[in-house]
Amino acid sequence: xxxxxxxxxxxxxLEAVEKYYGDYHALRGISAEIRQGEFFSLLGxxxxxxxxxxxxxAGFEDLSAGRLFIDGQDMAGVPANKRPxxxxxxxxxxxxxxxxxxxxxxxxxxxRLSKTDKAARVEAALAMVGLSGYGGRAAHALSGGQRQxxxxxxxxxxxxxxxxxxxxxxxxxxxxxxxMQGELRRLQRQVGITFILVTHDQEEALIMSxxxxxxxxxxxxxxxxxxxxxxxxxxxxxxxxxxxxxFLPARATVADETHIEVEAAGLGRAVIGPDQLPGGWxxxxxxxxxxxxxxxxxxYPGETTDRRVATGVVEDLSYYGDMxxxxxxxxxxxxxxxxxxxxxxxxxxxxxxxxARVAWDARSLxxxx
Amino acid sequence: MSDRIRGPRIGRSEAAQGYLLVATxxxxxxxxLAVPLGAIVLxxxxxxxxxxIDTTLTLKNYREAxxxxxxxxxxxxxxxxxxxxxxxxxxxxxxxxxxVSFYVPPERKAMWIFLITxxxxxxxxxxxxxxxxxxGYNGVFNTTLLGLGIIDEPLTFILYNxxxxxxxxxxxxxxxxxxxxFVALEKIDRSLHEASRDLGEGYLSTFWRVTLxxxxxxxxxxVLIVFIPTIGDYxxxxxxxxxxxxxxxxxxxxxxxxxxxxxxxxxxxxxxMAMVSAVALVFVFLNRRFLRGRQ
Numbered sequence: 104x105x106x107x108x109x110x111x112x113x114x115x116x117l118e119a120v121e122k123y124y125g126d127y128h129a130l131r132g133i134s135a136e137i138r139q140g141e142f143f144s145l146l147g148x149x150x151x152x153x154x155x156x157x158x159x160x161a162g163f164e165d166l167s168a169g170r171l172f173i174d175g176q177d178m179a180g181v182p183a184n185k186r187p188x189x190x191x192x193x194x195x196x197x198x199x200x201x202x203x204x205x206x207x208x209x210x211x212x213x214x215r216l217s218k219t220d221k222a223a224r225v226e227a228a229l230a231m232v233g234l235s236g237y238g239g240r241a242a243h244a245l246s247g248g249q250r251q252x253x254x255x256x257x258x259x260x261x262x263x264x265x266x267x268x269x270x271x272x273x274x275x276x277x278x279x280x281x282x283m284q285g286e287l288r289r290l291q292r293q294v295g296i297t298f299i300l301v302t303h304d305q306e307e308a309l310i311m312s313x314x315x316x317x318x319x320x321x322x323x324x325x326x327x328x329x330x331x332x333x334x335x336x337x338x339x340x341x342x343x344x345x346x347x348x349x350f351l352p353a354r355a356t357v358a359d360e361t362h363i364e365v366e367a368a369g370l371g372r373a374v375i376g377p378d379q380l381p382g383g384w385x386x387x388x389x390x391x392x393x394x395x396x397x398x399x400x401x402x403y404p405g406e407t408t409d410r411r412v413a414t415g416v417v418e419d420l421s422y423y424g425d426m427x428x429x430x431x432x433x434x435x436x437x438x439x440x441x442x443x444x445x446x447x448x449x450x451x452x453x454x455x456x457x458x459a460r461v462a463w464d465a466r467s468l469x470x471x472x
Numbered sequence: 473m474s475d476r477i478r479g480p481r482i483g484r485s486e487a488a489q490g491y492l493l494v495a496t497x498x499x500x501x502x503x504x505l506a507v508p509l510g511a512i513v514l515x516x517x518x519x520x521x522x523x524x525i526d527t528t529l530t531l532k533n534y535r536e537a538x539x540x541x542x543x544x545x546x547x548x549x550x551x552x553x554x555x556x557x558x559x560x561x562x563x564x565x566x567x568x569x570x571x572v573s574f575y576v577p578p579e580r581k582a583m584w585i586f587l588i589t590x591x592x593x594x595x596x597x598x599x600x601x602x603x604x605x606x607x608g609y610n611g612v613f614n615t616t617l618l619g620l621g622i623i624d625e626p627l628t629f630i631l632y633n634x635x636x637x638x639x640x641x642x643x644x645x646x647x648x649x650x651x652x653x654f655v656a657l658e659k660i661d662r663s664l665h666e667a668s669r670d671l672g673e674g675y676l677s678t679f680w681r682v683t684l685x686x687x688x689x690x691x692x693x694x695v696l697i698v699f700i701p702t703i704g705d706y707x708x709x710x711x712x713x714x715x716x717x718x719x720x721x722x723x724x725x726x727x728x729x730x731x732x733x734x735x736x737x738x739x740x741x742x743x744x745m746a747m748v749s750a751v752a753l754v755f756v757f758l759n760r761r762f763l764r765g766r767q
Binding site for chain 1: 661663664666667668669670671672673674677681682685686
């Protein structure tokens with residue numbers, strides 16, 4: 104399934120897109136291709152330009168420089184109401200003076216459908232988002248989750264080429280959000296429309312997306328699949344932003360084309376492949392290695408392993424029920440690192456001050472150099 | 473705690489404190505509003521018998537007021553002038569409120585609203601006299617148009633008639649109309665406009681389908697605020713209205729002070745109030761309809 108998407112034609116092409124607000128440089132040379140039918144996320148902290156980028160695609164903001172193509176058409180000078188995009192707003196922007204059905208059918212005025220056809224389309228759109236029979240309700244009588252579904256139905260009823268979602272789940276409570284994440288994903292597969300989601304929630308982006316563009320300060324730091332972003336971040340910043348990543352000071356030398364030798368504090372010497380240097384070689388930069396908490400484990404007394412072993416002390420721990428997050432300070436390292444362990448039968452939670460043997464793999468290392 | 477216990481006896485319970493609090497304004501409202509109003513209504517059912525007042529209850533005044541063409545015409549004219557003032561005021565106020573709400577940068581809006589209220593810094597009488605100077609036979613308006621060669625002789629239809637009353641009142645009530653409309657426009661979530669554009673509507677259709685319906689409560693409020701006081705306006709028609717611009721309030725004054733027929737004047741006053749109430753109720757009903765489905 105992923106393979107067909109990988110070869111799908113680009114539906115949105117961004118070429119060196121720039122956006123200035125006065126002196127403020129909001130978008131700095133964004134170039135990217137978003138493919139037909141994929142669930143694409145723009146992920147980044149607030150102020151990184153992700154919403155601005157979404158709004159330029161929607162046509163609410165002009166480009167200061169660069170070009171934007173949707174389905175092969177240059178969008179320069181095309182106003183928002185003439186673009187083949189529809190948007191789900193962060194506030195949902197449900198028209199308060201209209202009923203649910205009038206909201207959903209708002210965009211159908213310009214179509215030449217008969218009244219009965221329109222009503223049927225509205226009902227079908229409501230059914231698609233699980234709101235059958237809600238058409239007659241007043242918009243203000245809806246809950247947050249229902250408003251969101253109305254906003255979705257209203258945008259999808261026009262069968263846009265691209266559906267834009269501006270932090271659609273941020274106003275919902277945790278339980279509702281988890282449910283809507285699954286539903287959005289299912290809906291996207293069902294309708295086959297390209298979805299572009301703006302979010303600051305890395306977990307949400309990982310769960311829902313086919314590909315993610317991580318943005319910092321108006322630039323795309325990395326554009327990749329969720330797995331590659333998590334396992335092979337191109338910079339410490341990306342690694343820190345997505346999940347938890349431990350960083351250790353390191354010294355690396357290139358042995359040959361396929362091997363890189365790394366000497367990491369606390370872990371020792373290791374040989375890694377070029378794919379473990381996703382950000383490329385930048386001579387002169389402070390070198391470090393990154394390693395994810397779940398790729399390491401603490402060995403219990405008597406436990407043996409064929410993995411590499413480092414030693415340290417448990418300095419602190421956080422108990423989450425299913426998991427325990429240990430803060431382990433490796434010998435010869437200043438700052439403790441986080442190691443996550445599943446709480447299995449026969450694996451009692453370790454106490455503070457316990458001497459710990461830490462098992463790790465060279466394959467889990469990411470080198471930033 | 474101890475203060476409350478030792479407080480005045482009457483202020484012990486919360487309810488008593490509440491009554492004490494509203495007692496003064498209540499007395500004020502009773503003495504200055506309810507009592508005179510009751511007196512007017514009572515007077516309207518009495519009749520004038522040369523120099524004395526006949527206190528037997530009668531509908532004679534109402535019969536006369538509704539059958540005499542002079543009163544009927546005056547009531548109707550007041551209604552028409554007031555409607556014209558309201559229409560002129562609200563129609564000119566809307567673009568101003570719209571401009572301030574949508575095109576003035578947020579940090580300058582307070583300044584604009586402040587500037588709009590500047591006409592209130594001078595007395596209303598002075599403003600009415602200024603309109604006389606502007607609209608008069610040799611006034612600013614006519615002299616300018618003559619000087620520019622647009623007209624050959626001064627326009628006479630702009631002063632001492634109903635037009636002058638409409639112009640003067642529309643100017644006087646403009647801020648009262650601008651403010652409620654401005655507030656209603658400010659309350660509209662801007663993303664609603666974007667949503668409308670996103671769903672394929674242009675600027676004009678977005679205005680008709682989103683902005684105007686959502687601004688309606690403000691428009692209705694503006695209509696009421698302008699309509700209710702203007703229908704009973706007395707000063708403006710007297711100063712700039714001329715014989716054709718006289719309104720019902722002028723007749724009420726004549727009945728009370730010149731013709732010494734207080735019961736007739738009272739009946740006309742009650743009829744005017746009834747008319748205002750009827751129109752106001754229609755708009756309140758309309759407003760409720762527009763408010764349906766708002767948060």
